[in-house]
Amino acid sequence: GFAELLENCKMLFSHNMPEKDNQPNYLKSYCEENNIEFIPGSAMYKAQLIRQYQLFLGGISEEKIIESWNLRD
Numbered sequence: 001g002f003a004e005l006l007e008n009c010k011m012l013f014s015h016n017m018p019e020k021d022n023q024p025n026y027l028k029s030y031c032e033e034n035n036i037e038f039i040p041g042s043a044m045y046k047a048q049l050i051r052q053y054q055l056f057l058g059g060i061s062e063e064k065i066i067e068s069w070n071l072r073d
Contacts, residue, residue, distance in 0.1 A: 006030070006034070006036065009036050010036060010037060011036065011037040011038075011039065012027070012031055012036055012037065012038055012039065013039045013041075013044065014027060014028070014038065014039065014040050014041055015041045015044075016040075016041055028040070046066075046071050049065070049069065049071070050062050050065050050066065050071070053065050
């Protein structure tokens with residue numbers, strides 16, 4: 001099952017974003033309890049969005065995507 005997949009895991013990327021209805025994130029809790037680095041979907045959002053649009057549209061700069069999607073911090 002899923003638990004066996006996590007046995008030797010050192011890092012986990014979660015695509016859940018944001019947490020549904022402010023419910024507890026049991027996967028994050030499991031990672032914290034088992035010393036597994038947990039990376040939430042929100043940490044990957046901008047980088048993933050930029051790269052996807054560069055691949056899909058081709059020839060578009062990271063700066064243009066940031067500007068067009070208002071991704072500045």
